[in-house]
Amino acid sequence: MIHNQIIIAKTPESAGRCAAQHFRALMQTKPYCVLGLATGSTPIPLYRELIAMNQRGEIDFSTVRTVNLDEYKGLSPEHEQSYRYFMNDNLFNHVNINKANTFVPNGLAADVGAFCLEYEKKIEELGGIDIQLLGIGHDGHIGFNEPDSFFPKITHETQLTEMTREANKRFFDGDIGKVPTAAITMGIGTVMAARKVILIATGKDKAEIVKKSFFGPVDPQVPASILQLHKNCVVILDEEAAGAL
Ligand code: F6R
Numbered sequence: 001m002i003h004n005q006i007i008i009a010k011t012p013e014s015a016g017r018c019a020a021q022h023f024r025a026l027m028q029t030k031p032y033c034v035l036g037l038a039t040g041s042t043p044i045p046l047y048r049e050l051i052a053m054n055q056r057g058e059i060d061f062s063t064v065r066t067v068n069l070d071e072y073k074g075l076s077p078e079h080e081q082s083y084r085y086f087m088n089d090n091l092f093n094h095v096n097i098n099k100a101n102t103f104v105p106n107g108l109a110a111d112v113g114a115f116c117l118e119y120e121k122k123i124e125e126l127g128g129i130d131i132q133l134l135g136i137g138h139d140g141h142i143g144f145n146e147p148d149s150f151f152p153k154i155t156h157e158t159q160l161t162e163m164t165r166e167a168n169k170r171f172f173d174g175d176i177g178k179v180p181t182a183a184i185t186m187g188i189g190t191v192m193a194a195r196k197v198i199l200i201a202t203g204k205d206k207a208e209i210v211k212k213s214f215f216g217p218v219d220p221q222v223p224a225s226i227l228q229l230h231k232n233c234v235v236i237l238d239e240e241a242a243g244a245l
Helices: 012-029 044-055 083-090 112-126 162-171 188-192 204-215 223-229
Strands: 005-009 034-037 065-068 070-072 131-134 156-159 182-185 196-201 233-238
Touching: 005 012, 012 044, 012 131, 012 196, 012 233, 065 083, 065 112, 070 083, 112 156, 112 182, 188 223, 196 204, 196 223, 204 223, 204 233
Parallel strands: 005 233, 034 065, 034 131, 131 196, 196 233
Antiparallel strands: 070 182, 156 182
């Protein structure tokens, strides 16, 4: 039984604007909301729209808390390809958020196991995630939950697949050797516990995996397929990513 609502927007920009409306509705009704955020190319139009809404006075970030999906292992927050740097650069530096209320996994944690448990505890203390934003990898990964024989439950350390490192080398001077081999990511269980999930996919290179994820069997080899079982998941596609449906 598929519960997902699928919205097809014309362009990546209109997909971003559509997602921004969901965020605005939440932020206007729940000032202390918890936003689960993602990095990568896909959310950039959404973040631009949220910045514009903040500048127009439509949304206020001053009491909002955020938790990010993942971070590369071994990268410091100052590293330009770290996800902390990405979030500051693409959203937090441009809105009235208190950075002390923004949480990104610590890629330099000495005791990763202990850190992962703390991260789960932090999400719980914040009251759980109101909207979790997701992109999708070509192999169906969400966060950095790669295809596997099971769905990982909580925040954990994970090895990145060759496909993911290949896709992300564009951010590392095109050199796969510079792409970290491991990351810390929320688990599938962490994502599924969010009260609402918004997955955005844009571009024709995502068309096949979108079809497999939302119209194929639920299978840990296609991690995003679990979202078929989420009661409040909105999938926002542009026309190209919807091209195989
Ligand atoms: C990013 C993340 C990843 C990306 C996915 C798609 O925080 O968790 O799952 O959402 O790799 O990346 P883009 O949007 O660059 O195609």
